[in-house]
Amino acid sequence: MFEKEYDVIVVGGGHAGAEAAAAAANMGSKTLLVTMNLQNIGQMSCNPAMGGIAKGQIVREIDALGGYSGIVSDRSAIQFKMLNKSKGPAMWSPRTQNDRMRFAEDWRLLLEQTPNVDFYQEMVSGLVVESGKVTGVKTSLGLKISAKSVVLTNGTFLNGLIHIGEKQFGGGRAGESAAFGITEQLVDLGFTSGRMKTGTPPRVDGRSLNYEVMIPQPGDAQPEKFSFLDTNRLTKQRDCHMTYTSPLVHDLLREGFDRSPMFNGRIKSLGPRYCPSIEDKINRFADKDRHQLFVEPEGWNTVEVYVNGFSTSLPEDVQFKALRSVVGFENVKFFRPGYAIEYDYFPPTQLKHTLETKLVDNLFFAGQINGTTGYEEAASQGLMAGINAHLKIKEKEPFILNRDEAYIGVLIDDLITKGTEEPYRMFTSRAEYRTLLRQDNADLRLTPRGYAIGLASEKRLKKMEDKKEKSKAFVSFFKKTSFEVEEINPILEEVGSAVVKQSDKMFKVFSRPKMTMNHMLRLKEVQDYVAQNNLDADILEQAEIQVKYSGYIAKEKNNADKLQRLEGIKIPAGFDYSKINSISFEAREKLKEIQPVTISQASRISGVSPSDISVLLVHLGR
Numbered sequence: 001m002f003e004k005e006y007d008v009i010v011v012g013g014g015h016a017g018a019e020a021a022a023a024a025a026n027m028g029s030k031t032l033l034v035t036m037n038l039q040n041i042g043q044m045s046c047n048p049a050m051g052g053i054a055k056g057q058i059v060r061e062i063d064a065l066g067g068y069s070g071i072v073s074d075r076s077a078i079q080f081k082m083l084n085k086s087k088g089p090a091m092w093s094p095r096t097q098n099d100r101m102r103f104a105e106d107w108r109l110l111l112e113q114t115p116n117v118d119f120y121q122e123m124v125s126g127l128v129v130e131s132g133k134v135t136g137v138k139t140s141l142g143l144k145i146s147a148k149s150v151v152l153t154n155g156t157f158l159n160g161l162i163h164i165g166e167k168q169f170g171g172g173r174a175g176e177s178a179a180f181g182i183t184e185q186l187v188d189l190g191f192t193s194g195r196m197k198t199g200t201p202p203r204v205d206g207r208s209l210n211y212e213v214m215i216p217q218p219g220d221a222q223p224e225k226f227s228f229l230d231t232n233r234l235t236k237q238r239d240c241h242m243t244y245t246s247p248l249v250h251d252l253l254r255e256g257f258d259r260s261p262m263f264n265g266r267i268k269s270l271g272p273r274y275c276p277s278i279e280d281k282i283n284r285f286a287d288k289d290r291h292q293l294f295v296e297p298e299g300w301n302t303v304e305v306y307v308n309g310f311s312t313s314l315p316e317d318v319q320f321k322a323l324r325s326v327v328g329f330e331n332v333k334f335f336r337p338g339y340a341i342e343y344d345y346f347p348p349t350q351l352k353h354t355l356e357t358k359l360v361d362n363l364f365f366a367g368q369i370n371g372t373t374g375y376e377e378a379a380s381q382g383l384m385a386g387i388n389a390h391l392k393i394k395e396k397e398p399f400i401l402n403r404d405e406a407y408i409g410v411l412i413d414d415l416i417t418k419g420t421e422e423p424y425r426m427f428t429s430r431a432e433y434r435t436l437l438r439q440d441n442a443d444l445r446l447t448p449r450g451y452a453i454g455l456a457s458e459k460r461l462k463k464m465e466d467k468k469e470k471s472k473a474f475v476s477f478f479k480k481t482s483f484e485v486e487e488i489n490p491i492l493e494e495v496g497s498a499v500v501k502q503s504d505k506m507f508k509v510f511s512r513p514k515m516t517m518n519h520m521l522r523l524k525e526v527q528d529y530v531a532q533n534n535l536d537a538d539i540l541e542q543a544e545i546q547v548k549y550s551g552y553i554a555k556e557k558n559n560a561d562k563l564q565r566l567e568g569i570k571i572p573a574g575f576d577y578s579k580i581n582s583i584s585f586e587a588r589e590k591l592k593e594i595q596p597v598t599i600s601q602a603s604r605i606s607g608v609s610p611s612d613i614s615v616l617l618v619h620l621g622r
């Protein structure tokens with residue numbers, strides 16, 4: 001039934017699996033995607049949305065490298081918003097509301113159009129491991145399929161246990177079976193596993209809601225998009241709506257607390273701190289008499305609606321009664337109740353930077369299996385694991401992104417260096433160089449790297465180079481060209497900035513606070529330059545950021561370069577930490593466990609102090 005031996009087998013067709021399969025195949029590996037249900041490739045298990053704060057940056061990075069998540073998100077978008085637009089550009093974060101069914105369909109179709117991807121629907125029940133190296137997978141029907149490398153992306157399915165009130169049953173997602181066998185085998189092989197939980201809100205019938213009493217939440221007037229390629233911008237959008245819970249809703253929910261698996265000890269594992277259930281919010285923030293709910297359509301045509309903010313595992317009758325007391329939900333009909341799910345994960349300190357496991361050669365883990373939460377976190381790991389699975393078997397250099405190059409670099413470094421005991425999600429605050437890691441420049445940062453490994457296309461590279469050249473030239477135009485005093489002073493007065501007495505370079509006034517590209521575009525010479533060079537909105541934005549934030553960018557770049565020096569000091573593989581007496585016991589244990597590759601990575605391990613690092617430096621110097 002199968003190729004004699006695949007280059008890469010990807011287990012699981014969620015966000016991580018789909019990106020992993022696409023990346024490995026696009027780089028030239030013969031790839032098999034084995035997943036439990038081919039109908040559910042790219043399924044959004046929870047909210048029908050992509051991106052958001054820090055996550056939007058990740059989607060753009062995936063796109064810049066040549067992954068598919070940005071394209072799929074654009075094609076299936078029903079609303080676009082650039083979040084945090086009132087803050088500096090490092091914080092701008094694109095987000096789309098998506099048509100859940102189209103999102104999954106677009107993923108499936110894109111993968112079908114990707115040469116080198118074969119598909120097979122079945123549950124993988126185990127791995128074939130010979131002499132410390134993975135050589136294939138075993139399926140529940142008893143088939144053995146051979147491969148040079150395997151990427152596991154099992155998501156929430158490993159021994160998944162669903163909770164609704166006092167009821168609990170096995171499942172990887174509502175309506176889908178859990179996966180068995182893999183955890184047990186990996187533990188036998190010496191891996192450590194853990195347990196985490198997550199939850200989802202009820203889905204309801206939009207025809208039963210009264211939108212008149214809710215607050216509309218429209219998309220941006222000028223919607224942008226994720227992909228740097230030629231996907232379309234939205235010309236029409238669907239509104240979301242906002243409403244609130246109330247003290248009455250909270251009282252009704254509290255009535256079910258004694259039957260809540262969260263509070264009666266049935267759920268033992270930790271859930272995502274920043275995505276708490278409604279019962280958790282009421283419990284933890286007892287003084288708050290209302291919580292926001294976002295009412296999000298599940299697609300262009302479906303009447304199904306997602307109730308963002310009302311994640312719950314309370315009994316379904318309690319969910320229903322409480323929701324009926326929310327403004328606008330008085331006549332609500334349920335499509336599906338909310339639920340919580342517990343699942344196995346593998347602490348990610350067991351991985352290398354390539355996402356290959358330290359214990360078994362050519363075996364890679366990506367996505368929720370590594371203790372993360374979120375589609376974007378999963379997709380980016382899938383992409384990196386797919387790339388590195390391919391590179392490993394072709395005996396090429398691994399592909400690693402540094403912390404100053406990409407949020408993806410921050411994510412993976414955090415996971416493998418610090419580990420995580422609760423579901424890990426990305427935030428801008430996790431990146432020390434966020435002025436460098438902006439959504440607008442993801443292509444400038446990463447497309448050359450994606451192209452160099454054979455993933456990003458020539459077309460992508462050309463587009464990026466064009467943007468780079470044009471924005472650079474526009475910035476130097478501002479540096480070289482002088483303004484007319486009579487033309488600039490009315491604008492300066494308007495923004496409350498001191499007027500000038502004599503002409504100077506445009507860059508100087510443009511750099512002032514409150515001065516924007518729109519103000520500069522009122523100068524005749526600027527207008528002429530834009531028209532002559534046919535500059536589009538992307539170039540204008542890029543040039544504006546480079547002028548206005550040049551100081552911050554240069555400072556951060558300088559700090560990043562300093563860190564890079566520590567990154568350059570390699571620690572030899574298998575370094576014997578027990579030889580060094582003068583480091584702390586805790587540091588020695590952690591260093592032995594994590595086996596950092598560089599001094600810089602060692603310095604980020606919790607429990608390793610600056611004085612431990614000094615000792616290490618002296619020792620390595622010796």
Ligand code: FAD
Pocket residue numbers: 011012013014015016017034035036037040041043044045046047122123124125153154155156157158172173179180182198199200272275339340341366367368369372373374375378379425
């Ligand atoms: P998944 O999307 O779970 O995909 C796993 C894939 O692997 C599936 O296709 C499955 O069929 C397949 N598979 C598993 N085991 C096998 C096997 N043995 N053989 C073959 N195929 C297999 N994220 C948030 O950011 N916020 C939230 O609030 C949130 N809530 C969630 C609530 C619920 C109930 C669930 C289920 C998930 C929630 N998530 C949430 C998480 C989000 O869905 C995941 O982070 C994301 O989908 C993970 O992607 P993944 O590719 O790692 O795994």
